[in-house]
Amino acid sequence: MDVTARWRIGPKGRPRLRYLAWLWAIGTVAIALVTWVCVRLDVPFTAAISIYLVLIVLLSLMDSLITSLVFSVILAGFLDFFFTEPKYTFYVDSPQDILALITFAVTSIVITSLVRRLRVSAETMRAQGELLDLTHDTVMTRDQNDAITYWNRGAEQLYGFGREEVLGRSSRAVLQTVYPVPLPDITGMMLREGYWEGELLNTRKDGTRVTVASRWSAQVDEAGHRVGTLETNNDITERRRAEETLRRSQAAYLAEAQRLSRTGSFGWNTSTGDVFWSNQSFRIFEYDTSATPSIELMLQRVHPDDAAAVQRAFDGARLDHLDFDIEFRLLLAGDAIKHIHAVAHALANGNGNGSGRHQFVGAVMDVTATRQAEAQLQKTQGELAYFARVTSLGALSSSIAHEVNQPLAAIVTSGEACLRWLVRGAEGLERATAAVNRMIADGRRASEIIQRIRALSKRTELKKAQLGLNNVIDEVASLVAREVVNHRATLTLELGRDLPPVLADRVQLQQVLINLVLNGVQAMAAVTDRPRRLTILSSPTEPSGVLVTVRDTGVGLTAEDSERLFQTFFTTKPDGMGMGLSICRSIIEAHGGRIWAKTNGAEPGAAFSFSLPAAAQGETWRETADL
Amino acid sequence: MTDRKDVAPDDEPVVLVVDDDPSMRAALVDLLLSVRRRVETYQSAQAFLQADLPTAPCCLVLDVRMPGQSGLDLQAELVREDVHIPIIFMTGHADVPMSVQAFKAGAVDFLTKPFRDQDLLDSVASALNRAVRQRSEEKKRSDLRACFEALTPREKEILRCVAQGAMNKQIAHELGIAEITVKIHRSNMMRKMTAKSLPDLIRMAELLGLPRSSDDAQEIRTNT
16 A cells, blocks of 8 residues: 555645644754753653653654654654763663663654554545545445445435435435335345345435436455445436437337338237237227237237138247238228238347247238228229230130030031931931930030130139149130131140149130230231241240240241330230230239240241249139228 | 941942031031931041042032131132032031132032031932932043044044034035035944934034034134
């Protein structure tokens, strides 16, 4: 401890010199006086030692190590001179006297040092004690009974209680402290760790409350026993208030944003079942904010058709800690329907292994407007496709009529033949039976064609199912074959094997194919110098999908045409509307595929191709519900 | 591919059915068989043209609209090849120009599907009759031709002149021979030609394609 080097005790600088001068003066006078008295009274040697020691003590209290040491030496000298035999000389006769002198010198030096050290310690402590009063933080100490033993100026200023008012009283009582956790927990921690920090709510003398960040340290004695607690507090009321305001304004922004975006937030503790809803969530589910949010309340509003799926998602979250992202409908008062998109994920817990993931946080979004718009768009597209289909069907009508008439005529003729065979009796029975069987088969054939026409001319909504594309191509071929023949062309099918099924609307795909075939036929209408061949090819594609190409030997495409072909209102026909190919594109793209055209290169004509992705295992699509 | 039905004597008339629709073909065959007609079928015009025609008298039951060559095209082809088979047309939908074209090219009938069975059978009967008649006429013609070829050149000349209506005296003058010679040649010629009378002979001359007047003579000479 080199406080001696650090601390100049007492006044410093010029006053110090004056002080030292006084010290010397007084010291000298005192020494002279005492010595004269002792010599006069002929005080014995031992008594003189004691008296001089007292003097040294007194002098050393006056703060200057050097001075004291000098005086010690002087007094030792005086002792030697005035009180040891022979007197008035510096000689010393008996060795015991020498010993006594030495003892005196040592003692006085020791005393001087000790006193000095004491003074220095006291000063240090006082200076440090002053520091405690400089800080704005409150510093207090309490003993084992919670009685206040120290109360700094900061505490006086913050709490308004003077030192004298609080010393010895319980701090808890004085400040009416509100602890954030039960007090036993705090004391327990103090016992274990010797340390605690947290926020407290105290009350000032004037009754206002103040929030403080508090740190406690245990005071122990040398044996390690608790003797008290040191507590420092830091006023964070203002900070808290500012944070609170910020949070409130942020909360206000958040609430407003939630309202704007029709998104509500929610929290769910799956182990306790507690649920939190933001105000927007209440609004979405149409409950009053006074209601206690819960999973059951949410489920009550879910549309019965979607209840199972929603329940599955919640169970997954509760039992397996799985995040979810689901869309479902709410059935509300007055049979109103809302479309909801809910996402939630588990908050990662400290141990990171997922087993403690009970706390879910999520958002519910009201996507009704979006879904309605989508449905409307789909409906409009469906209408447009329908009209295009009907137009195509109109173009095909004579071929279709012929196609239906064939089996009907065959039925009539077979029937007439049958009657003639029956007249013959037993010999004609076998042939009559054969004739009737032919009639049945032909009747079915005609009926199928009619059904396909009906399907194409119906104003249906999108209805996707798993289809074999070769099947669809065959059906279309039977409808367009006659038309192709009428235009003096041949239709060839080159269908690949093992095509994966696609998820698509049958009628719409047929529409695309019919459109492409009719286009091909028209492209070949002016061709006279080469055979008119229309080929439909199908094959699987990598990684998983189907490619269909309709190739003709017609007039082909220019590079410019290829780019604009699929644009709405673009047509190369004088009386064309330019709708067909753009509708084809929107149909194919709605099915997740691509459609394109290119010339056949060295050979004349063009090829129109489209690709569709394969259906995923077990994938189905429900019909869009009416909104 | 032809369907071989009952084996019959070669002059039993045959109905040749050409239609690309299998059901219709089967129904027609059945119908014709039920009235004991002999039938052959072909699934396209090309198939028909590539096949050998039966030697018996036959008629054609033909669909107008077929892939590749249509029925009307086939008719034109047959006309070009100078093959005279009576044709009955069938069609799913007829329009006037089509039927006019067919009849102008010599069709026997033009039926719209579905037709009454009796209509078809009547047409077939009529067509086959025509075929038979054609054949017998053809036979007669070839017989006559044989007879004609057996005539001496002089007799041929006499025949030509008589067919033009010349009297014996004129013929004698024209050819620079005696009238009696003309009479003898004429008598021989009539006998060889088995003509019983002058009108008979003139009919034969017509059948042979000999000109009735000297105007046609030019044409005949260039054609024979």
